[in-house]
Amino acid sequence: MMQCPKCHAQMNTYNRNGVQIEQCSGCRGIFLDYGELESLTRLESQWSQQAPPAPPAPQAYPAAPAAHAPAWGAPQHGGHGGHYGHHRQKGFGRMLFSS
Amino acid sequence: MTTTQTSVVQDLGTLAHRLSHPAGARCVCEPPQVLADRPDGTVVRSGAIVAKAHAADSDHEALAARIALAAAPQLTGILLPPLTAPGRSLTAPEPSGGPQHPEPSGPPAPAPRPVTLWPLGAPVDPTDPEAAPWAEAAVLLARLHRTEPPFRLPAMRGPAKAARAVARMRAALPGDPAVLPVLAGWRALPAWARGEVPAPARRSGFLCHGDLHLGQLVRHPAPDGPWLLIDVDDAGTGDPAWDLGRPAAWYASGLLAPEDWFAFLDAYRSAGGPAVPADGDPWPELDVPARALTVQTAALALAKCAAEQRRPDEHEQLMIESCARIATLPPELAADHAS
Numbered sequence: 001m002m003q004c005p006k007c008h009a010q011m012n013t014y015n016r017n018g019v020q021i022e023q024c025s026g027c028r029g030i031f032l033d034y035g036e037l038e039s040l041t042r043l044e045s046q047w048s049q050q051a052p053p054a055p056p057a058p059q060a061y062p063a064a065p066a067a068h069a070p071a072w073g074a075p076q077h078g079g080h081g082g083h084y085g086h087h088r089q090k091g092f093g094r095m096l097f098s099s
Numbered sequence: 100m101t102t103t104q105t106s107v108v109q110d111l112g113t114l115a116h117r118l119s120h121p122a123g124a125r126c127v128c129e130p131p132q133v134l135a136d137r138p139d140g141t142v143v144r145s146g147a148i149v150a151k152a153h154a155a156d157s158d159h160e161a162l163a164a165r166i167a168l169a170a171a172p173q174l175t176g177i178l179l180p181p182l183t184a185p186g187r188s189l190t191a192p193e194p195s196g197g198p199q200h201p202e203p204s205g206p207p208a209p210a211p212r213p214v215t216l217w218p219l220g221a222p223v224d225p226t227d228p229e230a231a232p233w234a235e236a237a238v239l240l241a242r243l244h245r246t247e248p249p250f251r252l253p254a255m256r257g258p259a260k261a262a263r264a265v266a267r268m269r270a271a272l273p274g275d276p277a278v279l280p281v282l283a284g285w286r287a288l289p290a291w292a293r294g295e296v297p298a299p300a301r302r303s304g305f306l307c308h309g310d311l312h313l314g315q316l317v318r319h320p321a322p323d324g325p326w327l328l329i330d331v332d333d334a335g336t337g338d339p340a341w342d343l344g345r346p347a348a349w350y351a352s353g354l355l356a357p358e359d360w361f362a363f364l365d366a367y368r369s370a371g372g373p374a375v376p377a378d379g380d381p382w383p384e385l386d387v388p389a390r391a392l393t394v395q396t397a398a399l400a401l402a403k404c405a406a407e408q409r410r411p412d413e414h415e416q417l418m419i420e421s422c423a424r425i426a427t428l429p430p431e432l433a434a435d436h437a438s
Contacts, residue, residue, distance in 0.1 A: 068357070069351050070385075071424075072421060072427075072428050073353075073424075074351065074417060093414050095396065096313045097223070097314040098312060
């Protein structure tokens with residue numbers, strides 16, 4: 001259980017459109033993990049652009065909206081996955097072939 | 100490597116060779132090839148025959164049910180069928196000659212390992228990431244998960260294997276602070292994912308593979324036949340999301356490229372797989388299995404590092420780092436999203 005860094009009360013986790021936020025039960029302060037502010041900003045811009053045609057999705061996978069990865073995923077997921085292209089070769093390691 | 104292991108390899112090679120070699124023909128066979136040699140699975144090939152010695156502590160009745168599953172007509176085109184007839188009693192092969200068991204004065208003879216026989220298939224090429232059959236694997240899983248269990252089967256062993264991996268890590272590294280993030284991630288999991296209680300009933304009745312990775316797929320007949328799933332040692336009924344959990348864990352930790360993950364997920368959904376909803380956020384269902392498999396992978400990595408006296412490599416380190424983050428975001432809170 002996370003404690004508020006300001007008032008030390010317990011923080012509760014909420015998941016909003018795939019973005020994990022912690023809110024303090026005491027002072028109501030909000031804690032954002034790495035990349036979460038960007039995720040919120042992205043969601044907001046998607047929302048505000050819904051009247052005109054939506055911008056092209058950052059990835060060619062329409063089945064995956066905001067929740068690309070779990071909140072505990074690697075920090076790279078804060079971006080648009082562009083870090084992966086050059087990792088593909090090295091990512092195809094022994095680990096993918098064993099229990 | 101103990102003498103026992105070596106004799107198992109020899110016995111399997113002899114058995115596979117005896118079955119693949121035409122009777123009476125002059126032997127021009129290649130020597131038997133060891134495909135895997137671990138306490139929970141030693142696999143040796145001769146010609147088109149593969150002989151597998153299962154774990155010494157296998158539950159023989161459960162294993163027989165799993166082998167019968169692979170042989171069941173309902174699973175044709177999904178699981179590679181065995182060469183052994185279902186229900187046949189499984190015994191270790193006879194030693195190929197000479198005294199191979201310890202003398203009475205030596206340590207007690209090891210428990211015999213059940214042996215099964217399989218046709219040879221062509222595995223995934225580890226040097227060609229572009230050709231990895233992610234979509235094919237997902238379709239096979241979707242078809243497996245959609246198949247009604249043809250008879251009563253033991254529970255899928257995924258959570259039990261995760262618990263075993265954590266126990267192995269603790270035994271290998273007593274008091275070592277390196278295990279702390281992994282243990283913290285483990286303790287944050289619900290009891291069913293640690294194998295302590297059965298999975299929630301609404302998700303526990305599906306046919307599952309139980310140990311999916313890229314080494315569990317072969318083309319049969321080799322080299323161009325359709326892809327099939329192999330290794331039913333951990334198969335049974337359970338939460339089908341477990342079978343998606345390992346690719347999900349690799350993706351979440353940054354090991355699997357998004358294009359590969361989404362090819363896998365989209366193919367699973369298109370094939371009507373029941374583990375995740377047909378559209379929308381799949382993570383409420385995937386979250387706990389992916390956490391558990393991240394912990395399992397990190398625990399095994401640390402145990403192997405201890406045995407080999409080395410530091411975790413780059414990939415292993417990514418999984419260990421995920422454990423630390425898993426521990427700070429308990430799944431009970433994430434479940435808020437699922438309700």
